[in-house]
Amino acid sequence: MTKSLVAYTALAVGLILILAWLLSRAFDGPGDAAAIRLSAVVVLVVQLATFAGVKLVPQRHLIAGWGAGALLRFLTLVIYAVLVAKVLSVPITAALISMAVFFFLTTLVEPLLLKL
Numbered sequence: 001m002t003k004s005l006v007a008y009t010a011l012a013v014g015l016i017l018i019l020a021w022l023l024s025r026a027f028d029g030p031g032d033a034a035a036i037r038l039s040a041v042v043v044l045v046v047q048l049a050t051f052a053g054v055k056l057v058p059q060r061h062l063i064a065g066w067g068a069g070a071l072l073r074f075l076t077l078v079i080y081a082v083l084v085a086k087v088l089s090v091p092i093t094a095a096l097i098s099m100a101v102f103f104f105l106t107t108l109v110e111p112l113l114l115k116l
Contacts, residue, residue, distance in 0.1 A: 008051050008113045012106045016040045019101055027094040035090035036098045039080075043102035046076050051110060062114075073103050 020040050024033055050069040057065030077099060084095045 004055060004113050004115075005048070005052055008110065009048060011109055011113065012044060012047055012051075015105055015109065016044060016102055019105060020098070023094070023098050023101065027091070027098075029091060029094070031089070031091045032094040035084070035092075035095035038088070038090060039095050039099040040102060042076065042080060043099055043106065046073060047103070047106045047110075051113075054110070054114065069107075073107070077103065 017040075020036050023036050027033075027036065050072055054062070054065040054069055077096070080099060081092070081096055084090055084092050088095075
């Protein structure tokens with residue numbers, strides 16, 4: 001599990017850095033960069049926890065593990081939306097779009113590394 005988690009971490013960090021740079025070109029308003037950075041950190045923590053959780057699930061229950069991971073990602077996005085809108089002082093559009101993009105693309109590469 002350690003080898004695949006290290007590989008996934010490196011790939012996720014690389015993807016998130018590239019995507020954050022691209023998103024910072026599209027969202028260049030005041031506070032947008034902070035919103036993108038915050039989204040990147042939250043997504044990285046959730047994705048690493050989800051990947052580790054799916055790796056611990058027995059092979060015969062892999063779909064259940066992916067389902068639990070999808071639910072965790074969705075709940076994170078909903079809770080983050082409420083926090084960004086009500087509590088945090090970051091632009092909501094940049095925060096939510098960047099989070100959704102980070103989640104989507106790091107989730108797409110997850111199956112490539114599950115077999116390591």
